[in-house]
Amino acid sequence: MIQILTKVAAVKYSELAERVGYSITIDQNNIAIFKLSNGMVRAIENRSPHPKGGVLSEGLVSGDYVFCPVYDWRISLIDGKVQAPDEGQVRTFSVEVEDDIVYIII
Amino acid sequence: KKKLVMIGNGMAGIRTIEEIIKIDPDKFEITIFGKEPHPNYNRIKLSNILQGDTTFEEIIMNPIDWYKENNIQLFTGEVVSQIDVEIKQITTENGRKVEYDDLIIATGSNSFILPIPGTDKKGVTGFRDVNDCEMMIKHSKQYKKAVVIGGGLLGLEAARGLLNLGMEVDVVHLMPHLMERQLDPTASTMLKKELEAQGMNFLMEKQTVEILGDDHVTGLRFKDGTEVTADLIVMAIGIKPNIDIAKNSNIYVNRGIVVNDFMETSIKNIYAIGECAEHREIVYGLVAPLYEQGKVLAGHLCGSTPAPYEGSVTGTQLKVAGVDLYSAGEIFEDETTQAIKIHNEFDGVYKKILIRNNQIVGTVLYGDTKDSTKLFRMLTKKEDVSGMTSVSILQSQDGSGNSNDVAEMPADELICGCNGVTKGAIVEAINKQGLTTLDQVSHCTNAGRSCGRCKPMVSQILAHTLGDKFDSSAAQKTSICGCTTLSREEVVAEIKEKGLTSVKEVMNVLEWNMEEGCTKCRPALNYFLGMIYMDEYKDERDSRLVNEKMHANIQKDGTYSVVPRMYGGVTTAQDLKKIAEVAEKHHVPLVKLTGGQRIGLFGIKKEDLPTIWEELDMPSGYAYGKTLRTVKTCVGAQFCRYGTQDSMALGIELEKKFERLDTPHKVKMGVSACPRNCSEAGIKDIGFVGIDGGWEIYVAGNGGVDLRPGDHLMTVKTQEEVMDITSAYLQYYRETANYLERTSKWVERVGLDHIKEVLANDETRKALNERMDKTLNRYIEPWNEAVQSEGILQKYYAKHKILAGSESK
Numbered sequence: 056m057i058q059i060l061t062k063v064a065a066v067k068y069s070e071l072a073e074r075v076g077y078s079i080t081i082d083q084n085n086i087a088i089f090k091l092s093n094g095m096v097r098a099i100e101n102r103s104p105h106p107k108g109g110v111l112s113e114g115l116v117s118g119d120y121v122f123c124p125v126y127d128w129r130i131s132l133i134d135g136k137v138q139a140p141d142e143g144q145v146r147t148f149s150v151e152v153e154d155d156i157v158y159i160i161i
Numbered sequence: 162k163k164k165l166v167m168i169g170n171g172m173a174g175i176r177t178i179e180e181i182i183k184i185d186p187d188k189f190e191i192t193i194f195g196k197e198p199h200p201n202y203n204r205i206k207l208s209n210i211l212q213g214d215t216t217f218e219e220i221i222m223n224p225i226d227w228y229k230e231n232n233i234q235l236f237t238g239e240v241v242s243q244i245d246v247e248i249k250q251i252t253t254e255n256g257r258k259v260e261y262d263d264l265i266i267a268t269g270s271n272s273f274i275l276p277i278p279g280t281d282k283k284g285v286t287g288f289r290d291v292n293d294c295e296m297m298i299k300h301s302k303q304y305k306k307a308v309v310i311g312g313g314l315l316g317l318e319a320a321r322g323l324l325n326l327g328m329e330v331d332v333v334h335l336m337p338h339l340m341e342r343q344l345d346p347t348a349s350t351m352l353k354k355e356l357e358a359q360g361m362n363f364l365m366e367k368q369t370v371e372i373l374g375d376d377h378v379t380g381l382r383f384k385d386g387t388e389v390t391a392d393l394i395v396m397a398i399g400i401k402p403n404i405d406i407a408k409n410s411n412i413y414v415n416r417g418i419v420v421n422d423f424m425e426t427s428i429k430n431i432y433a434i435g436e437c438a439e440h441r442e443i444v445y446g447l448v449a450p451l452y453e454q455g456k457v458l459a460g461h462l463c464g465s466t467p468a469p470y471e472g473s474v475t476g477t478q479l480k481v482a483g484v485d486l487y488s489a490g491e492i493f494e495d496e497t498t499q500a501i502k503i504h505n506e507f508d509g510v511y512k513k514i515l516i517r518n519n520q521i522v523g524t525v526l527y528g529d530t531k532d533s534t535k536l537f538r539m540l541t542k543k544e545d546v547s548g549m550t551s552v553s554i555l556q557s558q559d560g561s562g563n564s565n566d567v568a569e570m571p572a573d574e575l576i577c578g579c580n581g582v583t584k585g586a587i588v589e590a591i592n593k594q595g596l597t598t599l600d601q602v603s604h605c606t607n608a609g610r611s612c613g614r615c616k617p618m619v620s621q622i623l624a625h626t627l628g629d630k631f632d633s634s635a636a637q638k639t640s641i642c643g644c645t646t647l648s649r650e651e652v653v654a655e656i657k658e659k660g661l662t663s664v665k666e667v668m669n670v671l672e673w674n675m676e677e678g679c680t681k682c683r684p685a686l687n688y689f690l691g692m693i694y695m696d697e698y699k700d701e702r703d704s705r706l707v708n709e710k711m712h713a714n715i716q717k718d719g720t721y722s723v724v725p726r727m728y729g730g731v732t733t734a735q736d737l738k739k740i741a742e743v744a745e746k747h748h749v750p751l752v753k754l755t756g757g758q759r760i761g762l763f764g765i766k767k768e769d770l771p772t773i774w775e776e777l778d779m780p781s782g783y784a785y786g787k788t789l790r791t792v793k794t795c796v797g798a799q800f801c802r803y804g805t806q807d808s809m810a811l812g813i814e815l816e817k818k819f820e821r822l823d824t825p826h827k828v829k830m831g832v833s834a835c836p837r838n839c840s841e842a843g844i845k846d847i848g849f850v851g852i853d854g855g856w857e858i859y860v861a862g863n864g865g866v867d868l869r870p871g872d873h874l875m876t877v878k879t880q881e882e883v884m885d886i887t888s889a890y891l892q893y894y895r896e897t898a899n900y901l902e903r904t905s906k907w908v909e910r911v912g913l914d915h916i917k918e919v920l921a922n923d924e925t926r927k928a929l930n931e932r933m934d935k936t937l938n939r940y941i942e943p944w945n946e947a948v949q950s951e952g953i954l955q956k957y958y959a960k961h962k963i964l965a966g967s968e969s970k
C-alpha cells in the first residue's frame with residue numbers, strides 16, 4: 056500500500072506553551088502536540104491506548120512522558136510506548152520545526 | 162575493571178550485586194540481563210498484589226535509576242540464550258554478544274506445570290511473575306470459578322488472592338494435609354478450618370490427570386474419575402529451577418545448578434545463586450538463604466575471603482490475612498525427640514517444639530507466633546536448653562509487644578528472617594547513623610525489605626532505642642512518591658529551611674530522581690508551596706491534574722462536567738432559568754441533581770466550557786477540586802417546625818468563606834438545624850448540628866469508600882465560634898495532613914484528642930485563623946478569570962482544526 060506523506064504546518068512554535076498539550080485535528084487525525092521543557096516538540100495521537108480510551112492532550116507532562124489524564128498511564132512521547140506495568144502504544148507523528156513553524160508529517 | 166555479567170535480574174542476583182557494591186563499588190563493570198521487562202521487584206509481594214494490598218510501583222525494589230546511579234548496564238526483556246565458556250562470552254536471543262571475566266547465573270525458577278494433557282489451554286497459569294498476577298486479575302473480572310492446584314504456601318496465597326478478587330475458589334491438594342512439608346496434622350487441620358471459614362473450598366487427596374475444555378479451560382478431571390468446573394486454573398505445586406542455559410553449556414547440574422560453599426559452579430569464573438542453584442543437595446525456595454548465599458558470593462568475588470556458606474535452616478510463614486503460623490526445622494516427633502506441646506483449642510493456639518539432646522531442632526506455631534524469632538534463634542544457635550523449663554522456653558511476651566520484650570531480647574536475636582538482620586545490627590544502625598524512621602532502617606539494614614512481616618518488631622526496636630526521641634507518626638513515614646525518598650514532613654521542612662519557592666526548585670534542590678516528577682508529587686508540591694507561602698505563591702497550573710487544571714471534571718469520553726455553586730443548596734428562579742437556558746441552547750446531554758445539593762451539567766465539550774461559564778455567569782462549584790466541595794444544609798429554623806437554628810444561613814456563610822481554598826483532599830460540610838440531621842452532617846468532613854442555644858460540631862465523617870460517622874469535636878454557643886473553630890480546624894488540617902489524606906484518615910492518624918488540645922489553646926487558634934485568612938485572600942473566581950483571559954482560553958480550551966487533504970492510511 057502506498058503511503059502519501061504530507062508535511063502540514065500545524066502551529067507557530069512560539070504559540071506552544073511548555074508542558075501543555077495542544078490538541079489539533081488534521082483531517083481525520085486527532086493529534087496532541089507537546090512542547091517539552093527542553094524545547095523539543097513531540098506529537099502523538101490524542102487518544103489513550105487504555106481500552107477505555109480518553110484524550111491525552113490534557114495530561115500532566117514530565118520530561119519525555121505524558122500521564123494519561125483519565126487512567127494515569129505513563130506514556131513516552133518519543134516512541135509512544137506505555138510504560139510498565141501497563142502495556143500499549145500510541146501512534147507518534149514526526150515533527151519538524153522550521154523558523155517558528157511546527158510541521159507535522161502525516 | 163573486570164567485566165561482571167549476570168543472567169537474571171531477580172531478588173537473589175540483585176542482592177548479590179548490592180552486596181558487591183557495598184564492598185567495592187569500582188571493582189566491576191557490571192552488565193545484567195533480565196527476561197522480564199521490569200527492574201528488580203519484590204516477587205514475594207506478588208501475593209499481596211493479588212490480594213489487593215499493594216501496587217506494582219510499590220514493590221519495585223531497585224528502580225531504573227538505581228542501576229543508572231551504580232553505572233550498571235541493564236537489559237530488561239532480553240533473554241540470554243547461550244554461554245560460550247571457551248571465549249567467555251554470552252549471547253542473547255536478540256543476538257547481542259557480551260564478554261565476561263566473571264559470570265553469575267541467577268535465573269531463579271519457573272512454576273512447575275503438571276505434565277498432563279490440556280495445560281496449554283487458555284486460562285491455565287502458574288504463579289511466578291507479574292504477568293501471572295495480571296492474567297489472574299484480568300480473568301477474575303470476566304469469570305467466576307477458579308481452581309488452584311497445590312495446597313502449599315504459594316497455592317494458599319494465590320487462593321486467598323483470588324477470593325479477594327471475588328472468585329469462587331477450589332483448592333486441590335494431593336496429600337491429606339495442607340502444607341504438609343511445614344506443618345504437622347494438628348496445625349494443618351487448624352489452618353484448613355480457618356481457610357474454609359474464609360471461603361476456600363478444599364478437594365483433598367485428589368490427583369489431577371487432565372485439564373478439560375476446547376480452547377479455554379472448562380474444568381479438570383481427577384484420577385478417581387471425578388471432575389470439577391473451572392474458568393481459571395492456577396498451578397502452584399512447586400518450582401522448577403531454571404537450569405537449561407547452564408545444562409547447554411555443560412555446567413554440572415543436578416536438580417539445580419550444583420555449586421560449592423562459595424557458589425562456584427563446575428566451570429571456572431561461573432557462579433550460580435538463588436533458586437536456580439543447588440547447594441549440598443538443597444535448592445532453596447525462600448529469600449533468606451538466597452540472601453546469605455549472595456553475601457558469600459559477593460565477598461568471594463571481591464576477594465574479601467568470607468566464611469563459606471554451609472547451608473541454612475529456614476523458617477516459613479504464610480502471608481494470608483487472619484492466619485498466623487510459623488514453622489522451622491523438623492516438624493515430626495521420632496523416638497529421639499522430646500516435644501513440648503500446647504494446644505489451646507479455645508483460643509485456636511497450637512505450639513510444638515521438638516528437642517533432641519537438649520537442643521531445639523524444630524518448631525511449629527499456629528495462632529500465636531510471637532516466640533518465633535526467639536525460638537528460631539535458639540534453633541539456629543543450637544542453644545542448650547537443659548537448664549530451662551518448658552515454661553521459660555515457651556513464655557510468650559505479652560501480645561501488645563510492649564518494648565520490654567525488645568529490651569530483654571539478646572542482641573544476636575534474628576529480627577528479620579528474610580534478610581538475616583539481628584536486633585544488634587538494627588540498634589547499631591539506628592545509633593551510628595541517627596536513624597529515626599522505619600523506612601531509613603529498612604534502607605540501611607534491609608530489615609523489612611522482603612515479606613515485611615518483621616516491620617512491627619523493627620519499629621518496636623526503633624521506639625525502644627530512640628526512647629523519648631521517638632516520634633511514632635514520623636516513624637511510620639513513607640516517601641511522598643517514587644521520585645524521592647523524602648517524606649511529606651521532610652519535604653515541607655526543607656522547603657521552609659531552604660526557602661524553596663517553586664516545584665522545579667524543590668525537585669532540583671532535593672534531588673528528585675525523576676526530573677519533572679510524577680502525577681503524585683507534582684500536585685502535592687504545588688499544594689505544599691501554596692500552603693507555606695500563603696499569599697505570595699504563584700500557583701502552578703500545569704502541576705495540577707486535569708480536573709483542577711481545566712476547572713471542570715473530565716469524563717470517560719473526554720467531555721467535561723460543569724457544576725456551578727449553589728451556596729448551601731439554596732437557589733433562585735433566575736439561576737434555575739439560566740441553567741435551563743444554557744442546557745437547552747447547548748444541547749447539554751445530561752442535567753442532573755448531584756449528591757451535593759446542586760445541579761450538574763454533564764457531557765460538555767472542552768471548547769464549549771468557557772461560553773457556557775460565561776452564559777451561566779455563576780461561580781464555579783469546584784465539584785472537581787481538592788477544596789471545599791459543598792455545604793449541604795437542611796431548611797432549618799426558617800421553615801421547619803423542629804428547627805432550632807438557622808442552618809441555611811450558617812451553611813451559606815461557611816461555603817462563601819471557604820470556597821476555593823486548597824486543601825489536602827476534598828472537604829465537605831453539612832449543616833442541620835436539629836439532631837434529626839436531614840443534611841447528613843454526621844458523615845461529612847465537618848458537620849454542624851443545631852441544638853437549643855448552640856451548635857454541635859462533628860468532624861472526620863466520611864460517606865465514601867470508608868464509611869465513617871463523625872466524632873463530636875465540641876459544642877459551641879454562637880455562629881462566630883463556629884466560624885472561628887472551623888477555620889482553625891481546617892487550617893490545622895491543611896498544615897499537617899498528607900496530600901490526598903481525607904480528614905477522616907487524618908484524624909485517625911493524629912488523634913482527635915490531640916486536635917482538641919491544639920484548638921483549646923487561644924493563641925494557637927488565633928494564629929491558625931490569621932494564616933487561614935491570609936490564604937483565603939489569594940483566590941479569585943476561576944471560570945470568570947478564564948472567560949476574561951485570551952491567554953487562558955488559547956492555552957487550555959482552544960481546539961484546532963486543519964484540512965490538509967492528506968491521506969494517512
Ligand code: SRM
Nearest residue numbers: 714716722754755756757759784790863864865866867903
Ligand atoms: C457529581 C457527583 C455524583 C452525582 O451525580 O451526584 C460526583 C461525581 C464524582 N465523584 Fe463523588 N460525586 C458526587 C458526590 C459525592 C458524595 C456525596 C456528597 O458529597 O454528599 C460522596 C460521598 C461523601 C464523601 O465524599 O464523603 C462522593 C464520594 C466520592 C469519592 C470517595 C471519596 C472518599 O474519600 O472516599 C470519590 C473519589 C475521590 O474523591 O478520590 C469521588 C469522585 C468523584 C468523581 C470526581 C470521579 C472523577 O474523578 O471523575 C466524579 C466526577 C463525575 C463527573 O463526571 O463529574 N466521589 N461523591 C456528586 C457531586 C457532588 C457535588 O455537587 O459536588
Ligand SMILES: Cc1cc2nc3c(=O)[nH]c(=O)nc-3n(C[C@H](O)[C@H](O)[C@H](O)COP(=O)(O)OP(=O)(O)OC[C@H]3O[C@@H](n4cnc5c(N)ncnc54)[C@H](O)[C@@H]3O)c2cc1C
Nearest residue numbers: 169171172173195196204240241268269435436446447448
Ligand atoms: C507468589 C510468591 C510468593 C513468595 N513468597 C515468599 C515469602 O513469603 N518468603 C520468601 O522468603 N520467599 C517467597 N517467595 C520466593 C522468592 O520470591 C524467591 O525465592 C526469590 O524471588 C528467588 O530469587 P531468584 O533471584 O533466585 O529468582 P527470581 O527472583 O525469579 O529472579 C530470576 C530472574 O531471572 C530471569 N531469567 C531467567 N532466565 C533468564 C535468562 N535466560 N535470561 C535473562 N533472564 C532470565 C527471570 O525472568 C527472573 O526475573 C515467593 C515467590 C512467589 C512467586
Ligand code: SF4
Nearest residue numbers: 716717755756865866
Ligand atoms: S459514585 Fe461517584 S465516582 Fe462513582 S460512578 Fe457515581 S459519580 Fe462516579
Ligand code: FES
Nearest residue numbers: 577579611612613
Ligand atoms: S522477615 Fe521478611 S522482610 Fe523481614
